[in-house]
Amino acid sequence: MLKIVELCKTYEDGILALHNVCIDIVKGQIFALLGANGAGKSTTINIICGFIPASDGDIWVDDISLKDNPRLMRSKIAYLSENVMLYDNFTGYQNLKFFADISHSEKRKLEKGNISENMEKSLSQKEYLTQILRDVGLQDDFIHVNISKYSKGMRQKVGIAIALVKDAPLLLLDEPFSGLDPKAAYDFQKLLYKLRNEGKTILMSTHDIFRAKEMADIICIMKEGEVVMTKTRDELESEDLNKIYLDYIEGRVAPMPLNMPSISNFVVR
Amino acid sequence: MLKSLLEHELNNLLKSKRIYTTVIMFLLLFVSIFVVRVIDYQKQVNQYIDDVLQNEEGLRSAENYSFINPRAIQQPIVFSIYNDGFKIPRVLNIQYYEPIIYAESLNEEDNIFFIDNNQLDITFLITFFLSLFILLISYDSVNGEKRVGTLRILMTYPLKRQTFILKKMFGVFFFVAITFTIPYVISFVSIIYMFVNILSINFLLSAFFYWLLTMLFILFFSLLGIFISCCSTNPNRSLVYSLLVWILFRIVLPISWDYIIYPRLYDEQVLHLRTIQGDKQYEKTRVEFDVNPHWSGNFIQYSGEGFYNSWVFAFKETMDGRDQLLRYMYDEVYPLTFEVEQARDDVIRYLINTENVKNWVFFFNPIVLFNNLSMKITGNSRGDYLRFLHSARELRNELVSLGIEEGWLLDYRFNAYVPEKYNVLDYDVLYEQVEGDYERMGEFVHEFIGDDRYEMRLPVFRRYEQPIYSFGEIFERIFVYLVLFVVSIVVLWVMTWRKFLKYDVR
Numbered sequence: 173m174l175k176i177v178e179l180c181k182t183y184e185d186g187i188l189a190l191h192n193v194c195i196d197i198v199k200g201q202i203f204a205l206l207g208a209n210g211a212g213k214s215t216t217i218n219i220i221c222g223f224i225p226a227s228d229g230d231i232w233v234d235d236i237s238l239k240d241n242p243r244l245m246r247s248k249i250a251y252l253s254e255n256v257m258l259y260d261n262f263t264g265y266q267n268l269k270f271f272a273d274i275s276h277s278e279k280r281k282l283e284k285g286n287i288s289e290n291m292e293k294s295l296s297q298k299e300y301l302t303q304i305l306r307d308v309g310l311q312d313d314f315i316h317v318n319i320s321k322y323s324k325g326m327r328q329k330v331g332i333a334i335a336l337v338k339d340a341p342l343l344l345l346d347e348p349f350s351g352l353d354p355k356a357a358y359d360f361q362k363l364l365y366k367l368r369n370e371g372k373t374i375l376m377s378t379h380d381i382f383r384a385k386e387m388a389d390i391i392c393i394m395k396e397g398e399v400v401m402t403k404t405r406d407e408l409e410s411e412d413l414n415k416i417y418l419d420y421i422e423g424r425v426a427p428m429p430l431n432m433p434s435i436s437n438f439v440v441r
Numbered sequence: 442m443l444k445s446l447l448e449h450e451l452n453n454l455l456k457s458k459r460i461y462t463t464v465i466m467f468l469l470l471f472v473s474i475f476v477v478r479v480i481d482y483q484k485q486v487n488q489y490i491d492d493v494l495q496n497e498e499g500l501r502s503a504e505n506y507s508f509i510n511p512r513a514i515q516q517p518i519v520f521s522i523y524n525d526g527f528k529i530p531r532v533l534n535i536q537y538y539e540p541i542i543y544a545e546s547l548n549e550e551d552n553i554f555f556i557d558n559n560q561l562d563i564t565f566l567i568t569f570f571l572s573l574f575i576l577l578i579s580y581d582s583v584n585g586e587k588r589v590g591t592l593r594i595l596m597t598y599p600l601k602r603q604t605f606i607l608k609k610m611f612g613v614f615f616f617v618a619i620t621f622t623i624p625y626v627i628s629f630v631s632i633i634y635m636f637v638n639i640l641s642i643n644f645l646l647s648a649f650f651y652w653l654l655t656m657l658f659i660l661f662f663s664l665l666g667i668f669i670s671c672c673s674t675n676p677n678r679s680l681v682y683s684l685l686v687w688i689l690f691r692i693v694l695p696i697s698w699d700y701i702i703y704p705r706l707y708d709e710q711v712l713h714l715r716t717i718q719g720d721k722q723y724e725k726t727r728v729e730f731d732v733n734p735h736w737s738g739n740f741i742q743y744s745g746e747g748f749y750n751s752w753v754f755a756f757k758e759t760m761d762g763r764d765q766l767l768r769y770m771y772d773e774v775y776p777l778t779f780e781v782e783q784a785r786d787d788v789i790r791y792l793i794n795t796e797n798v799k800n801w802v803f804f805f806n807p808i809v810l811f812n813n814l815s816m817k818i819t820g821n822s823r824g825d826y827l828r829f830l831h832s833a834r835e836l837r838n839e840l841v842s843l844g845i846e847e848g849w850l851l852d853y854r855f856n857a858y859v860p861e862k863y864n865v866l867d868y869d870v871l872y873e874q875v876e877g878d879y880e881r882m883g884e885f886v887h888e889f890i891g892d893d894r895y896e897m898r899l900p901v902f903r904r905y906e907q908p909i910y911s912f913g914e915i916f917e918r919i920f921v922y923l924v925l926f927v928v929s930i931v932v933l934w935v936m937t938w939r940k941f942l943k944y945d946v947r
Binding site: 266 | 445446449452453456457589590591593594595596597598599600601945946947
């Protein structure tokens with residue numbers, strides 16, 4: 173689903189933010205990126221989203237290259253930031269409708285009308301969007317209330333609804349649990365499980381080691397712009413992730429060798 | 442896609458309190474200025490109607506007069522409501538052998554709203570307030586979204602960056618364009634309702650071009666605001682940049698032209714041309730005063746406060762002398778009249794040239810372009826003044842030629858005729874008759890002129906109307922500068938687009 177190959181990023185001031193980052197995520201997995209501040213987690217996500225250009229390397233989502241077709245690749249991803257910021261003058265429903273409109277019209281343009289549009293099958297657009305907001309757990313009373321009156325958890329829900337409406341197979345979550353109260357975090361976690369079960373692939377960066385271990389199928393630790401460890405849930409089951417994390421971060425353990433396939437292995441012509 | 446974005450942008454703008462306040466302020470200013478200008482225009486129209494009636498009356502009894510005083514040649518220009526422009530004097534005294542020697546609008550005297558060099562018109566509203574308001578609306582259009590965080594979400598959608606800029610540009614543009622167009626259209630309907638006989642193709646054309654020019658102006662400033670917004674990640678900083686750019690465009694550059702560039706480049710030549718005009722004027726006046734009194738009688742001139750007129754009259758007893766006077770006028774004074782007019786035209790033409798150069802120097806400044814183009818569109822430019830002068834002279838020449846054709850010139854065509862019974866032989870006697878009052882001297886001449894033999898048909902005063910321009914003519918007047926305007930918008934668009942391509946959306 174997501175292949176990141178030898179991704180490098182050097183900023184204009186010479187700071188090396190990423191160095192040969194390689195990540196491979198299979199469809200339907202939750203992938204957690206751990207690391208200290210400045211490790212390169214957000215930079216990686218920023219490059220996938222197209223916010224900043226990569227200095228070297230490439231990214232494939234569903235075999236679509238960022239270098240070759242950045243616009244089409246962006247149609248395959250949905251992004252949710254730490255603080256889901258939406259248009260405060262609009263209600264949750266209006267925000268969702270706006271992003272639904274641009275999402276569908278762009279997809280129609282890119283894929284020449286070959287998309288499944290649930291809303292046009294049986295439900296009207298309003299019913300469809302309202303249903304999605306309900307599905308992500310937003311109470312009916314708040315659907316038509318201005319976003320400015322939403323709590324952070326409610327904003328996260330609308331953010332997820334926006335991602336769902338976009339119908340993107342890959343979700344990028346930047347510190348999604350930061351600042352959420354336990355109940356909201358629990359609800360959000362359940363929502364992510366549900367999405368994974370529906371076949372969505374999730375890449376999230378987080379500082380929350382325990383939740384990462386609980387949720388993620390693969391955990392990756394980054395340090396100073398490099399991937400120093402990638403392990404599956406099974407490999408980590410009997411280990412203390414907190415200790416492993418600190419060992420890597422404090423340099424007590426050498427980085428794991430990375431065995432990434434060559435680019436030609438997964439490019440579908 | 443763009444439609445959804447645009448719809449959203451407009452909705453977003455509509456829900457912003459800051460923008461709501463700005464729009465209300467703009468509408469209030471529009472209404473205030475419009476009302477003041479309409480009252481001013483109404484007074485001009487009233488005065489014009491009085492002038493026309495007076496003039497018609499003069500024409501009706503013109504067979505008894507030796508001079509014609511076409512006081513109301515042109516209607517007050519409707520567009521003075523929108524653009525006062527270069528003030529064209531509406532009331533002129535034109536006399537045979539005389540250039541247009543003095544011009545004033547009687548309306549200026551008793552109209553409290555009428556101020557010399559008054560700039561408080563809709564054009565001022567646009568170039569001063571609207572430009573500022575557009576920048577205040579658009580200064581944070583990009584970095585504001587970045588600060589809120591929605592820009593990042595938008596950029597994960599497969600929309601092109603230029604589409605986003607288009608969304609922003611057209612969002613601000615449509616919003617401001619609608620805000621301007623609604624009161625503009627209402628004001629037009631009001632004018633048509635208030636003033637009869639205003640509606641004409643010419644009027645609609647001017648209205649259309651003025652609107653079109655305003656739309657270009659709004660487009661430019663919308664883009665400028667967005668460009669400034671792309672130049673900084675901090676909305677507060679871009680607000681300061683916007684204000685500085687506005688001060689530069691609206692105040693510093695125009696002032697630099699008036700006080701630095703213009704004096705260095707043109708003052709000397711303007712002074713030279715004005716000196717030539719002054720010399721010619723002096724020469725003509727000297728020749729006028731040089732008339733031999735034994736030829737005809739008297740050549741009397743008087744001047745009141747700001748008023749200058751001349752009267753020539755002859756007496757039956759001195760017919761030969763009067764003929765000599767006429768010949769002298771024809772041979773000496775009339776050619777000098779043309780020379781004075783020519784020198785005056787040279788000054789005006791030169792000033793028009795300097796204004797055109799100003800357009801090219803400030804091709805990047807839409808405020809200068811808008812000011813100049815709106816004057817050309819609405820018929821209030823210096824060029825229109827020149828055209829008006831020519832028109833008035835044509836009228837005078839027409840009267841002269843009529844006199845010649847009818848054979849009146851050698852009789853009493855343009856000369857006062859004083860009946861024999863008064864036996865006024867010379868200036869001194871006449872002066873005594875009116876007890877030294879020059880004003881009464883004029884009245885005296887009016888009162889006692891009369892001779893059925895000299896009845897004549899005067900030309901119709903066909904210029905009791907607005908100047909007429911065709912679509913092609915207006916377009917031709919503004920075409921080059923319109924192209925400049927569009928080019929500057931395209932250049933700004935490319936700059937904004939390139940800037941946003943490199944914009945860090947994180």
